[in-house]
Amino acid sequence: MIAIVAAIREEIAGIKNLYRHFSGQAKVVLTGPGKACAVAATKNLVNSQPKPQAIISTGFCAGLLDELSTGDLVLPRKLNLAHSPNTLQVDSRLSQIAEECIHENILPYMRRDSVTVPTLLVTPESKLEASRSYDAQCASLEDYWICWIASNAGIPFLSIHAVLDTSNQSIKPNVERLMWLRQEKGQFKAFLHAISKPMDYPTLLLLAKRARQASNQLGIFLLAFVCNTLVRHPEKLF
Numbered sequence: 001m002i003a004i005v006a007a008i009r010e011e012i013a014g015i016k017n018l019y020r021h022f023s024g025q026a027k028v029v030l031t032g033p034g035k036a037c038a039v040a041a042t043k044n045l046v047n048s049q050p051k052p053q054a055i056i057s058t059g060f061c062a063g064l065l066d067e068l069s070t071g072d073l074v075l076p077r078k079l080n081l082a083h084s085p086n087t088l089q090v091d092s093r094l095s096q097i098a099e100e101c102i103h104e105n106i107l108p109y110m111r112r113d114s115v116t117v118p119t120l121l122v123t124p125e126s127k128l129e130a131s132r133s134y135d136a137q138c139a140s141l142e143d144y145w146i147c148w149i150a151s152n153a154g155i156p157f158l159s160i161h162a163v164l165d166t167s168n169q170s171i172k173p174n175v176e177r178l179m180w181l182r183q184e185k186g187q188f189k190a191f192l193h194a195i196s197k198p199m200d201y202p203t204l205l206l207l208a209k210r211a212r213q214a215s216n217q218l219g220i221f222l223l224a225f226v227c228n229t230l231v232r233h234p235e236k237l238f
Contacts, residue, residue, distance in 0.1 A: 002226055003045055003052035005029045005146050007038065010211050011059035014219015018226065026226050027052070031142060035118070038142035039149060046153035054094060054156045054229070057146040058222065060214055061138040061161035062121050064131035065112065068138065071213040072163045073102060073109035073221060079159060080115040080134040081144045088147050091156035098158055101224040107217060112137030114159060116144030127167050138163065160221060162214035164207075 002025065006012045009030060018026055031041035045052060061074060068074070075098055079088040102109050115136035121127045130139055143159050150157035 001025055001027055001050050001052055002229060003027045003029055003055045004222060004226075005031060005038075005042060005045065005055055005057050006059040007031050007033050007142050008059070011215060011218065012222070013212075013215040014217075015222050018223065031146070034141055035145050038145040042146045042149040046149060046155060051153075052150075052155055054091075054158070055146065055150040056094075056222070056225070057143050057150075057157060057159045058218060059140060059142070059161055060164035060211070061114065061140040061143075062127060063138055063163040063166045064115075064121075064127045065110075065137040066167055068110060068112075068163050068166060069108070070163055070166060070210045071108065071217045073107055073217055074112050074114065074138040074161050074163065075099065075102070075109055076112055076114040076136075076138070076159050078113045079144050079147055080113060080136050082115055082117045082130070082134065088144065088151055088157075090147070090158050094156055094158040097228055098160060098221075098225060101221060101228050105220055105224050107221055110137065114138045114140065114143060114161070116140055116142065123170050124168050131167075160218070160225075162218045164210055164214050 004012065004015070004026065006028070007030065012028055015028070018028065029041055029045050031038045042055075045055070063069070063072070075095065077090055077095065079090070081087070113136045115130055115134040117130060117139050118141070120141070121130055121139050127139070131137065138161060140161055143161065147157045147159060
């Protein structure tokens with residue numbers, strides 16, 4: 001069984017038909033945002049039965065490199081952790097399968113390292129600093145922690161993310177708060193916050209458009225990856 005782990009529903013919106021095609025063979029786990037949620041949910045996953053035979057950490061990321069555009073996939077070999085010398089290496093077999101799927105589906109991607117940060121990088125300056133400090137080209141909030149739990153459990157893992165905001169894009173404070181409300185408090189409270197800030201509507205619409213673009217690319221990849229490993233070449237994984 002392959003487990004696909006993401007923080008929020010919007011990130012895996014492109015794999016709605018996964019259960020219908022791969023019932024019992026693939027599982028999707030939503031952890032919620034941030035380290036604590038990611039660690040708790042992934043620990044429950046690796047202690048469940050049947051135990052996953054591979055874990056894919058996925059979702060949106062911030063691009064830290066000028067060459068990365070919204071929707072581009074980032075397939076890192078090394079995962080960095082902010083404020084720590086610790087790193088993780090993704091499974092080479094899973095990485096090879098991932099690249100095959102990307103090439104077969106002609107998806108835009110880069111082989112770049114990532115860094116997991118404690119809070120959103122909301123300014124171009126903070127993204128540049130993270131890129132220089134950790135020699136990383138994308139940033140997310142949960143990736144390292146999901147893969148750390150998988151590694152401790154002896155489960156092969158892969159990281160694949162799609163760029164949501166690029167290196168030169170800022171996230172306004174009101175929009176940042178809305179994103180956290182949506183993730184932590186639910187859609188209704190986020191909606192109440194949104195309608196109280198009509199000046200943010202254009203930014204929110206643009207963010208929603210970028211999210212759909214990123215999730216569509218992730219959906220194409222994830223369905224192809226699961227199909228490749230479970231149907232066409234199960235010997236590569238198991």
